[in-house]
Amino acid sequence: MTSNKPLPKLNIFSFNGVQMRTFHITWMMFFVCFFGWFGLAPLMPTIREDLGLSKGQVGNLIIASVSSTIIARLIIGRLCDTWGPRITAVRLLVLGSIPVMLVGLAQDYSTFLLFRLAIGMIGASFVITQFHTSMMFAPEIKGTANAVTGGWGNLGGGITNMVMPIIFASIVGMGYTKGEAWRYAMIFPGVMMLIIAFFYFKFTKDTPNGNYKEIGYTKADTGKTDWSVLADWRVWALALAYGMCFGMEITFDNVASLHFVDTFGLKQETAGLLAGAFGAMNLFARAFGGIVADKIGKSYGLKGKGLLLASMLLLEGIGLTFFANATSLTAAIIYMVSFAMFLKMSNGATYAITPFVNKKNVGLVSGIVGAGGNLGGMMFGFLFKSESITYNEAFTYIAYAVMAVAGIILFTRFQKESKTEEQTEIAGKKGKLAIELSDPK
Numbered sequence: 001m002t003s004n005k006p007l008p009k010l011n012i013f014s015f016n017g018v019q020m021r022t023f024h025i026t027w028m029m030f031f032v033c034f035f036g037w038f039g040l041a042p043l044m045p046t047i048r049e050d051l052g053l054s055k056g057q058v059g060n061l062i063i064a065s066v067s068s069t070i071i072a073r074l075i076i077g078r079l080c081d082t083w084g085p086r087i088t089a090v091r092l093l094v095l096g097s098i099p100v101m102l103v104g105l106a107q108d109y110s111t112f113l114l115f116r117l118a119i120g121m122i123g124a125s126f127v128i129t130q131f132h133t134s135m136m137f138a139p140e141i142k143g144t145a146n147a148v149t150g151g152w153g154n155l156g157g158g159i160t161n162m163v164m165p166i167i168f169a170s171i172v173g174m175g176y177t178k179g180e181a182w183r184y185a186m187i188f189p190g191v192m193m194l195i196i197a198f199f200y201f202k203f204t205k206d207t208p209n210g211n212y213k214e215i216g217y218t219k220a221d222t223g224k225t226d227w228s229v230l231a232d233w234r235v236w237a238l239a240l241a242y243g244m245c246f247g248m249e250i251t252f253d254n255v256a257s258l259h260f261v262d263t264f265g266l267k268q269e270t271a272g273l274l275a276g277a278f279g280a281m282n283l284f285a286r287a288f289g290g291i292v293a294d295k296i297g298k299s300y301g302l303k304g305k306g307l308l309l310a311s312m313l314l315l316e317g318i319g320l321t322f323f324a325n326a327t328s329l330t331a332a333i334i335y336m337v338s339f340a341m342f343l344k345m346s347n348g349a350t351y352a353i354t355p356f357v358n359k360k361n362v363g364l365v366s367g368i369v370g371a372g373g374n375l376g377g378m379m380f381g382f383l384f385k386s387e388s389i390t391y392n393e394a395f396t397y398i399a400y401a402v403m404a405v406a407g408i409i410l411f412t413r414f415q416k417e418s419k420t421e422e423q424t425e426i427a428g429k430k431g432k433l434a435i436e437l438s439d440p441k
Helices: 017-037 041-051 055-082 085-105 109-136 139-173 178-185 187-203 227-231 233-264 268-283 285-324 329-356 359-385 391-410 421-428 432-438
Strands: none
Touching (some): 017 109, 041 268, 055 109, 055 233, 085 109, 109 139, 139 178, 139 268, 233 268, 233 329, 233 391, 359 391
């Protein structure tokens, strides 16, 4: 029996109802965008040689790949509030597929840099996924649902590290040069994006009640952008936290293959597999962070979720410190898996809090916090650009920053002294607010 209300349970293997269809299609949308966003990363050893790139230029490309997403995420958050997540996703997929498929036309550093900037905009797909998932699930399960869709979407960053070198090698095996192979390989993720755009348009709805137009929801209903959220310190604290976890994740996705090739002398394909293992942990780790956060939230509210986030960030920083000082490949892999676990749990815990900070501006808040993740990745990129700092030293400095932000989160008051709205909803009005969110009339 189908329902037009936000679901109070996550039936993860179900495709029944618009809620679960949207759940699966929206994480797949983020997955293919992540695949295209970081499809070039595992091929960078070849691209570096083909285009004759210096370490500083590679660093600029890392910065470019995440910096354009900062602005895009802020814009996409507002577009979800106005256009609706369905049309926003379709348009982003179609437009984003163009630079992904055409990046192979770049013949020099400057042109490649411009394509990297353009491709970075598809990273804003994350905001759509979190916004759309929040519309489909009730408050008591929202953190878990967001964590699963976010984690499975982020999984694209791991799979692309594994798959793109195989696609590259297959093209080389057909008789093409390495310089030609990396260019043709990027057509694959672009086509994937167009296929998902069709499924998103055909099989999802903006809300459980229907699309914005079907339920009479227009752009005028959103009113003016409520910029008062910028005065809420909790929003900025979450943006900082996301910069330390997701920002580190996208940075590692960008540099992992190069790090393993340069530091341990691995082949591009082997380095891609190890980098892929880091991303593959999104299959469960981010979801686990959201699940734990939801369980803690039922008993301790947002305050408990904040303490969990601070703890996960601290453990991430400690693990990253060990990774940065690993002297053997085996130790590096063990420490990578360790800090990855806490990093991805931090991702899930962050977005178990985000939808509850300001429920009238979920899209805008999600966009700001999401942009914080990319801002962190951009800032970290400057460390990897420096000619005077090794990659291991850069990882160490980032670890210190992560632990410092853990302290900030620890002392941020996410929960007011009185009973929070979140607890009130869970106690007696589990469905009411969720219905209002999905039917703004």
